[in-house]
Amino acid sequence: MGEEVQMNDYEGELGRGDDDRVLEWESGLPSASDLMPLSQSLIPPELALAFSISPEPCQSMFDVNRASQNTLSSLCRPSQLPSFVEDPIHDPSVVEGNENDPESTTKDGSDARKIRRLHSTEEADSSLRTENSNNNYDDPSVRTSKRPRLVWTPQLHKRFVDVVAHLGIKSAVPKTIIQLMNVEGLTRENVASHLQKYRLYLNRMQGLINEGPSSSDNLFASTPVPQSFHESDANGHMPLPTPYLVLPVPVLDVAHGHRHMGMPVPNPPAPATYHGFGSHPYSMFQEQQRDWSTNKFGSVLSYPHIGP
DNA sequence: ACGTAAATAT
DNA sequence: CATATTTACG
Numbered sequence: 001m002g003e004e005v006q007m008n009d010y011e012g013e014l015g016r017g018d019d020d021r022v023l024e025w026e027s028g029l030p031s032a033s034d035l036m037p038l039s040q041s042l043i044p045p046e047l048a049l050a051f052s053i054s055p056e057p058c059q060s061m062f063d064v065n066r067a068s069q070n071t072l073s074s075l076c077r078p079s080q081l082p083s084f085v086e087d088p089i090h091d092p093s094v095v096e097g098n099e100n101d102p103e104s105t106t107k108d109g110s111d112a113r114k115i116r117r118l119h120s121t122e123e124a125d126s127s128l129r130t131e132n133s134n135n136n137y138d139d140p141s142v143r144t145s146k147r148p149r150l151v152w153t154p155q156l157h158k159r160f161v162d163v164v165a166h167l168g169i170k171s172a173v174p175k176t177i178i179q180l181m182n183v184e185g186l187t188r189e190n191v192a193s194h195l196q197k198y199r200l201y202l203n204r205m206q207g208l209i210n211e212g213p214s215s216s217d218n219l220f221a222s223t224p225v226p227q228s229f230h231e232s233d234a235n236g237h238m239p240l241p242t243p244y245l246v247l248p249v250p251v252l253d254v255a256h257g258h259r260h261m262g263m264p265v266p267n268p269p270a271p272a273t274y275h276g277f278g279s280h281p282y283s284m285f286q287e288q289q290r291d292w293s294t295n296k297f298g299s300v301l302s303y304p305h306i307g308p
Numbered sequence: 309a310c311g312t313a314a315a316t317a318t
Numbered sequence: 319c320a321t322a323t324t325t326a327c328g
Binding site: 197 | 323325
Binding site: 173188196 | 311312317
């Protein structure tokens with residue numbers, strides 16, 4: 001925490017040959033007009049006083065630079081991470097199941113769930129650790145807490161796909177993928193599982209170059225199939241087109257029905273009896289993205305992280 | 309550590 | 319019931 005960063009040549013870093021990558025990044029960032037001026041405090045003075053919150057030390061360019069410095073240094077670490085692995089996602093979206101509600105007469109238990117969605121980048125970490133007692137993931141003493149179901153949000157999935165594409169469908173194995181994705185709390189099992197489904201999806205896609213989307217491939221369908229399918233030999237490398245952007249507060253409420261992100265179902269594109277036809281074909285992506293932009297607010301608590 | 313199939317959860 | 323994610327196994 002106490003790492004002091006001196007900003008010095010950081011300017012030079014940014015100023016130098018910014019290639020497309022930077023441009024792409026910028027394209028996804030909020031326009032300047034959308035941003036709140038640094039000088040403006042997030043908490044109104046009165047409010048701050050009322051709650052005896054020390055008024056923020058008026059953010060300045062310095063703070064920004066410092067944050068950037070942090071980011072840069074982590075980006076530039078000469079480890080093995082390709083440049084495209086930008087910002088670590090700290091909290092994979094996760095669903096917290098309710099255990100304390102034996103309401104289910106059969107096994108249909110359904111009730112309030114809280115969705116945890118990912119944060120990312122520098123300042124996000126300030127939102128951690130609410131006094132919420134539900135998230136005992138960092139508390140070793142609590143062993144009763146199961147890991148909440150991981151929710152593969154479009155963003156996570158995107159990241160996943162990008163990484164897989166980058167690795168090449170061949171060498172993309174769970175462990176590597178995990179590393180490259182660099183998402184905190186993401187387990188190998190999580191990835192393995194997703195990879196399994198993803199492969200199925202890919203296969204089925206190949207087989208049916210004639211068919212339109214089978215109505216159940218929504219999530220995946222919305223993310224283009226990486227063209228690195230040729231299992232030639234050398235590389236399956238893809239330049240990896242998109243840096244991971246930081247989208248505005250990914251608070252989502254999945255409160256309504258369950259919108260699945262359709263992955264491939266192993267079995268039938270067959271004519272047979274398909275139920276959710278008229279109602280299914282929703283790209284979870286679109287809905288979510290819309291939600292995010294029109295997002296009113298949501299009380300989302302993010303838990304710090306899950307220890308391995 | 310991987311991949312696949314069966315089991316649960318939603 | 320279908321799909322998503324987890325768990326069990328070879």
